[in-house]
Amino acid sequence: MQDILREMADVVRDPFAYGRKLKADTGKKIVGYVCTYAPEEMILAAGAHPLRLFGTTGTVERADAHLQSYCCSLVRGVLEEGLKGGTDFLDGMVFPHTCDSIQRLSDLWRMNVTQGFHFDAVLPVKLDTQSARQYMIDVLNRFRTDLERELDCSITDDNLHKTIRLMNEIRLLLRRIYELRSDQPGLMTGDSLYTIVKATMIMDRERVREVLQKVVEKMEAARLSSEEGAGSQGSDFKSVPATKRLLMAGGICNQPQIHDMIEAAGGAVIWDDFCTGSRYFETLVSTDKDPIRAIADRFLQRAVCPAKHAGLRNRAEDLIRMAHERKARGVIFLYLKFCDPHAFDYPYLKAALDQEGIPSLLLEVEDPLPAEGQLQTRFEAFLEML
Ligand code: SF4
Numbered sequence: 001m002q003d004i005l006r007e008m009a010d011v012v013r014d015p016f017a018y019g020r021k022l023k024a025d026t027g028k029k030i031v032g033y034v035c036t037y038a039p040e041e042m043i044l045a046a047g048a049h050p051l052r053l054f055g056t057t058g059t060v061e062r063a064d065a066h067l068q069s070y071c072c073s074l075v076r077g078v079l080e081e082g083l084k085g086g087t088d089f090l091d092g093m094v095f096p097h098t099c100d101s102i103q104r105l106s107d108l109w110r111m112n113v114t115q116g117f118h119f120d121a122v123l124p125v126k127l128d129t130q131s132a133r134q135y136m137i138d139v140l141n142r143f144r145t146d147l148e149r150e151l152d153c154s155i156t157d158d159n160l161h162k163t164i165r166l167m168n169e170i171r172l173l174l175r176r177i178y179e180l181r182s183d184q185p186g187l188m189t190g191d192s193l194y195t196i197v198k199a200t201m202i203m204d205r206e207r208v209r210e211v212l213q214k215v216v217e218k219m220e221a222a223r224l225s226s227e228e229g230a231g232s233q234g235s236d237f238k239s240v241p242a243t244k245r246l247l248m249a250g251g252i253c254n255q256p257q258i259h260d261m262i263e264a265a266g267g268a269v270i271w272d273d274f275c276t277g278s279r280y281f282e283t284l285v286s287t288d289k290d291p292i293r294a295i296a297d298r299f300l301q302r303a304v305c306p307a308k309h310a311g312l313r314n315r316a317e318d319l320i321r322m323a324h325e326r327k328a329r330g331v332i333f334l335y336l337k338f339c340d341p342h343a344f345d346y347p348y349l350k351a352a353l354d355q356e357g358i359p360s361l362l363l364e365v366e367d368p369l370p371a372e373g374q375l376q377t378r379f380e381a382f383l384e385m386l
Pocket residue numbers: 034035036037098099250251252275305306307
């Protein structure tokens with residue numbers, strides 16, 4: 001099992017090296033994307049590989065000539081990599097219509113990073129209207145023909161059904177891993193969990209299905225042996241002696257190491273509302289209808305990001321439901337600095353949690369993280385209060 005975790009950690013550490021190697025080994029076209037509203041099933045059905053970009057681990061220099069410093073570090077980091085040639089192995093990029101920063105990133109990419117094709121998937125913003133569904137279907141149909149033209153392929157319904165099944169299996173496996181860890185946080189560290197989720201969005205999806213199956217088997221075996229009184233002995237996972245159960249919410253968890261600090265302070269994140277977490281795997285694509293309609297319906301029904309709208313209170317209701325279902329004692333909002341959509345939602349989410357008596361903590365971070373001591377102190381103070 002350590003081999004699997006190491007494999008996934010290596011992928012997360014250098015996703016571009018992984019993408020280059022995958023392309024050289026398989027000859028597959030690699031399509032970059034920046035947001036979970038990109039229709040991965042369609043890219044896979046075109047015989048290409050969807051690879052999510054998570055910014056940069058280096059310093060941002062070139063991107064500062066194009067973007068204000070008050071753009072989130074994810075967008076600045078992605079542009080930096082594009083400008084300095086880190087993404088030159090990509091055959092194309094897909095920019096779903098979400099927050100303003102991603103839309104501007106799309107414009108800058110089109111003008112300055114010229115390799116490969118460039119798609120804006122202009123999905124509807126308001127998702128709860130009569131016309132949103134037809135609009136979503138029309139956009140996805142157009143995306144299908146654009147992809148076919150650019151990749152010189154035919155995206156058949158049969159292939160779409162296959163890739164829908166593959167992605168559904170991956171989503172179910174991720175959900176199972178979350179559930180096992182929620183039942184018994186000691187089974188796996190948060191750092192390993194978030195590394196697994198991030199690697200899922202980068203690695204070959206057939207391989208992902210294989211390794212996630214193994215992770216689930218190992219976790220189930222470790223749970224069984226701990227129920228039988230063997231403790232964590234014989235487990236392949238570095239376990240965490242969790243005491244206080246927490247929920248995390250925000251856009252992207254780009255810093256799995258944040259979990260080490262939370263765990264050192266005596267807590268464990270047992271569920272989340274992240275686009276690098278439950279929003280990625282919750283809600284399956286229906287397998288008994290036209291595939292494009294089914295993909296459109298998932299986008300309309302899945303947990304919504306604040307860059308989209310599907311009712312005034314649904315995000316707060318989801319968060320409160322999750323906190324109760326998962327018996328969380330508090331919520332940590334982890335936002336990237338300058339992320340407006342999440343920042344605008346925060347006051348009403350906090351007020352809704354306050355009303356329910358659920359304590360919360362707001363952290364705004366950037367890549368790279370500030371000195372460990374500052375965050376550690378805030379986690380300790382919050383956990384002490386719970
Ligand atoms: S938070 Fe939502 S809108 Fe923002 S990058 Fe993630 S999936 Fe896209």
